[in-house]
Every structure is written in C-alpha cells, then in structure tokens.
Amino acid sequence: MTSRMYIDGQWVESVSGEEFPVVNPATLEVVGHVPSGNQEDVNQAVAAAHRAFSSWSKTTSLERSNLLYRAFEILLERTNEIAKILTLEQGKPLAEGLGEVKFAAEYLRWYAEEARRIYGDTIPASATHKRIMVIRQPVGVVAAITPWNFPAQMVTRKIAPALAAGCTVVLKPSEYTPLTAIALFSVFEAAGFPAGVVNLVSTSPGDVFGDAILADSRVRKITFTGSTHVGKYLMKGAAEQVKRVSMELGGNAPFVVFEDADLDAAVEACVVSKFRNAGQTCVCANRVYVHQRVIDEFTHKLKNRVERMKVGNGLEAGVEVGPVIHADALNRIQAQVDEAVKHGARVVLGGGPVTPSGLKGAFFAPTILTQVSDTMRVCQEETFGPVAPMIPFTSEEQVVAMANRVEYGLAAYVFTRDLDRALRLGEALEYGIVGLNDPLPGVVQAPFGGWKSSGIGAEGGYYGLESFLEYKYMSIGLSR
Ligand SMILES: NC(=O)c1ccc[n+]([C@@H]2O[C@H](COP(=O)([O-])OP(=O)(O)OC[C@H]3O[C@@H](n4cnc5c(N)ncnc54)[C@H](O)[C@@H]3O)[C@@H](O)[C@H]2O)c1
Numbered sequence: 403m404t405s406r407m408y409i410d411g412q413w414v415e416s417v418s419g420e421e422f423p424v425v426n427p428a429t430l431e432v433v434g435h436v437p438s439g440n441q442e443d444v445n446q447a448v449a450a451a452h453r454a455f456s457s458w459s460k461t462t463s464l465e466r467s468n469l470l471y472r473a474f475e476i477l478l479e480r481t482n483e484i485a486k487i488l489t490l491e492q493g494k495p496l497a498e499g500l501g502e503v504k505f506a507a508e509y510l511r512w513y514a515e516e517a518r519r520i521y522g523d524t525i526p527a528s529a530t531h532k533r534i535m536v537i538r539q540p541v542g543v544v545a546a547i548t549p550w551n552f553p554a555q556m557v558t559r560k561i562a563p564a565l566a567a568g569c570t571v572v573l574k575p576s577e578y579t580p581l582t583a584i585a586l587f588s589v590f591e592a593a594g595f596p597a598g599v600v601n602l603v604s605t606s607p608g609d610v611f612g613d614a615i616l617a618d619s620r621v622r623k624i625t626f627t628g629s630t631h632v633g634k635y636l637m638k639g640a641a642e643q644v645k646r647v648s649m650e651l652g653g654n655a656p657f658v659v660f661e662d663a664d665l666d667a668a669v670e671a672c673v674v675s676k677f678r679n680a681g682q683t684c685v686c687a688n689r690v691y692v693h694q695r696v697i698d699e700f701t702h703k704l705k706n707r708v709e710r711m712k713v714g715n716g717l718e719a720g721v722e723v724g725p726v727i728h729a730d731a732l733n734r735i736q737a738q739v740d741e742a743v744k745h746g747a748r749v750v751l752g753g754g755p756v757t758p759s760g761l762k763g764a765f766f767a768p769t770i771l772t773q774v775s776d777t778m779r780v781c782q783e784e785t786f787g788p789v790a791p792m793i794p795f796t797s798e799e800q801v802v803a804m805a806n807r808v809e810y811g812l813a814a815y816v817f818t819r820d821l822d823r824a825l826r827l828g829e830a831l832e833y834g835i836v837g838l839n840d841p842l843p844g845v846v847q848a849p850f851g852g853w854k855s856s857g858i859g860a861e862g863g864y865y866g867l868e869s870f871l872e873y874k875y876m877s878i879g880l881s882r
C-alpha cells in the first residue's frame with residue numbers, strides 16, 4: 403500500500419522523494435509506505451491552507467455543515483474498510499477499530515450540526531447613540547497533530563470543529579498510524595471540500611512538523627493530542643507568536659471501587675477501562691483503588707475474568723487484547739512492573755511479554771499486581787499498557803488524597819451505590835472527566851479535556867468549537 407500526502411487538493415509525494423514504512427505492530431510486517439514530509443512540504447501545506455482561508459472563512463455555516471454531513475455519510479459507508487486499515491497499522495482488535503471509526507464519523511455529524519449554531523451577542527450599550535455587537539470569527543490556519551492510539555477519532559475530533567468554525571487545517575498524523583488519516587482524507591476529498599481547506603503532511607519524526615509550524619506566523623492555532631512532554635514543547639514554542647493552543651495530553655486515571663459497589667459490574671467496568679486498546683487509552687484506568695474490605699474478592703473476580711482474555715492479532719476473531727505499539731513501549735511497561743516487584747508488589751497475573759501464535763509483535767500479557775504502593779512508578783507514571791495495579795484504601799478522604807496526588811488530571815472513575823458519596827467524590831477529584839459507575843464516559847456531545855498536566859481546553863460538544871473561534875466586539879456609534 404503506497405499512500406501520499408494531501409496538499410491543496412492534490413495527492414503528492416514529499417519534495418524530497420523520501421518515504422518511511424508503516425509497520426503492523428502485531429506481525430512486524432510493513433503494511434505501507436508514506437512520504438516523509440520535510441519543512442518545504444509543511445510550508446506548501448500551510449500556504450495552501452492560508453490561501454483557502456480567505457474564501458472558506460466566508461462560506462455560510464450551511465455550506466460547511468453540508469460538506470461535513472456528506473463526509474459523515476461517506477465515512478459510515480466506508481467503516482469496514484477503514485477499520486481494517488486502522489487495525490493493520492495500530493493493532494487494536496477489529497471490533498474496537500469498527501467502534502472507533504463509527505465514533506470518528508459521529509464527530510463529523512455533531513459538528514455538521516454545531517456549525518449552524520455559532521452565535522454572537524448583542525449587549526446593552528452605555529450610551530443611547532451606541533450599540534454593542536459581539537461576533538465569533540474563525541481563528542485562521544490550524545495545525546493539528548494527532549497520536550497513534552486513536553488514529554481515526556483524534557483526527558475528526560479536531561478537524562470537524564475546525565472546519566465547522568471556518569478554519570482551514572494542516573494535519574500531521576502520528577508516524578505510526580498515518581494510513582488511517584490518509585484514508586480519512588480520501589473521505590474529505592470525496593465529500594468535496596475545496597482545495598486547501600484540509601491538508602495532510604506526514605513527517606517522521608514529529609519535530610520536523612512541529613518546528614516548521616511554530617516558526618510560521620500564518621499558523622494561528624495548534625491543536626495537539628499526545629504526550630505531556632511534547633505538549634509542553636509546543637506550548638513553549640507557541641508562546642513566541644502567541645499562537646492559540648489546545649492540548650489533550652497524558653493521563654493517569656484512578657479507578658476507585660468502594661465496598662458498597664456492585665462488584666461484578668465494577669469488575670466488568672475495570673476490564674473495559676483498563677484493557678481496551680491494550681491499556682493504551684489516555685483515559686484508561688491506571689491505578690485501581692479498592693476498599694480493603696473487598697479488595698481480595700475484587701482481585702479474585704478480576705483475575706478470573708482477565709485470564710480468559712485472548713491476546714493476539716487484532717484481525718483474528720475473538721481477540722480482546724492486541725499488541726502494544728512497539729518494542730520501546732513494551733520495555734517501558736516492563737520497567738514499571740519490574741520496579742514495582744522490586745519494591746514488594748506481587749504479580750497475580752501476567753507480568754511480562756507473551757508471544758501469541760508465534761506473532762513477532764510486542765505483546766504484553768494482561769497483568770494484575772497486588773501489594774502495590776502508591777509511590778511506585780506504576781502508579782505515579784502513565785503506564786499505557788495492560789497492567790492493573792491494585793491498591794487498598796480505608797476511607798474516602800484517603801482515596802481522594804491518593805487519587806489527586808499526581809501531576810495529571812484527565813479522567814477518574816468511582817464505583818459506589820451511594821449517590822451522595824458519588825457526587826462528593828465527583829466534586830473532590832481534580833480531573834476533567836469523572837465516570838460515576840461509568841467506565842466509558844466519552845461521547846461526542848460532552849467536553850473531553852484534562853486538568854493540570856493533562857491539558858488545556860476541551861474537545862467535543864459545543865465546547866470543542868470554542869477554541870477555533872475568536873470573539874470580536876464591535877462598538878457601533880449611531881448618527882443620532
Ligand atoms: N488527552 C487526550 O485526549 C489524549 C488522547 C489520546 C492520547 N493522549 C496521550 O497521547 C500519548 C500517546 O501518544 P503518542 O505516543 O503518539 O504521543 P507523542 O507525544 O509521542 O506523539 C503525538 C504526536 O506528536 C508528534 N510529535 C512528536 N514530537 C513532536 C514535536 N516536537 N513537534 C510536533 N509534533 C511532535 C508525533 O509525531 C505524534 O504525531 C499518551 O500520553 C496519551 O495519554 C491523550
């Protein structure tokens with residue numbers, strides 16, 4: 403499979419002629435090659451987006467809405483094909499890939515609808531001969547950077563609101579998963595977006611793109627999803643030209659189970675939250691706090707459930723846990739597990755790599771650790787792998803303090819039958835998303851964003867449109 407970049411309505415190679423391979427993380431087979439874009443490619447894409455902005459920003463909201471809706475319909479028609487590409491390059495089970503592509507399509511539909519609700523205000527003036535009007539206008543050219551863990555959803559979650567607002571976009575997908583993004587751009591092409599409105603540049607490594615857009619004053623906004631480390635780098639660089647930034651960064655979610663919770667439901671929820679996408683989800687449970695009165699029972703039930711999960715190639719029927727993205731990720735996960743064991747943790751299940759049916763990819767066995775202390779790396783850092791560290795607690799105050807004692811603040815989960823307690827916890831946790839008896843809070847209409855080092859701003863819902871719009875206050879003096 404050879405794929406190209408999409409600049410100014412054309413499918414193009416890099417000006418350098420260079421390419422990089424895309425590897426199936428389950429088999430380590432090369433599944434495609436994409437152009438290795440350089441600074442000149444980024445420059446051409448930004449120039450195209452800048453030219454297109456003058457006309458795109460003046461289109462009616464109905465025109466933008468219709469194109470987004472058309473893209474939604476085409477993406478739904480092509481769900482099976484694109485989900486297969488996603489699983490081939492990312493590794494997640496095909497059922498999850500299908501779910502992700504449908505979810506990605508829903509962002510197109512949501513922002514097709516939201517495009518028509520970009521309202522302003524009129525405000526009572528301080529003088530009889532004056533009027534105050536506030537309008538919303540698009541920020542300008544947007545550079546969007548996406549990670550590999552949700553290669554479809556992260557793209558539409560950014561591009562759909564940007565286009566709805568009247569911005570033009572240059573996207574750089576992750577170097578590990580560019581093929582899904584390229585397939586999505588063929589959807590935008592088929593939907594009929596004018597040349598230059600959406601552009602895709604693939605670069606490897608990412609800083610080729612980062613440095614080019616930071617230096618280019620035509621880029622007015624950066625919307626980034628990825629690690630906190632790279633997010634900080636982009637924020638520092640963006641400060642130079644006071645570019646707008648939206649940052650969706652790393653997480654370290656506490657998953658709290660009280661003694662009065664429905665334990666079977668909480669176990670199922672933990673499986674979904676922790677092992678979906680092999681634990682490589684920004685909102686996935688990273689630390690599992692269980693009340694000491696029920697921790698043994700909970701751990702026993704969790705082990706019984708998790709040991710039945712089939713690990714393997716995401717394209718194979720019945721597989722629930724795919725590979726991790728690459729060997730470096732596997733080594734990072736192993737280092738966290740080893741450090742925990744060295745300091746007294748016990749491996750109840752898994753604990754290291756596995757090789758399902760002779761596959762060459764990096765597979766980490768679904769793992770449960772007990773006797774974990776909150777200060778171990780596996781609790782303090784984002785693991786991004788299928789490891790569930792179990793930590794006992796005795797009181798509400800104690801678990802809130804432990805849950806909040808990390809630099810991240812993306813998602814948190816609480817399981818209890820006590821509504822008062824659920825709401826108390828919901829308010830006390832320093833997180834942007836709280837799932838109360840709900841392991842899957844992500845929906846298109848709600849704000850998805852983190853506190854503290856997990857980011858700035860939120861995507862989804864009407865909130866997701868805000869950051870692509872500027873306010874303009876017009877003070878109007880009347881002749882009498
Ligand atoms: N908060 C959220 O909504 C959310 C969603 C998904 C993933 N994430 C986070 O993403 C991380 C995993 O993704 P990743 O490993 O792809 O992250 P990453 O930061 O390594 O890479 C993300 C993207 O940034 C690019 N990049 C790297 N260096 C760059 C630079 N100097 N300038 C510009 N771009 C650069 C990469 O090529 C990639 O496209 C995890 O921390 C996860 O929690 C957050």
Ligand SMILES: O=CCCC(=O)O
Binds near residue numbers: 682684
């Ligand atoms: O990593 C991003 C999470 C997206 C989701 O919860 O579906």
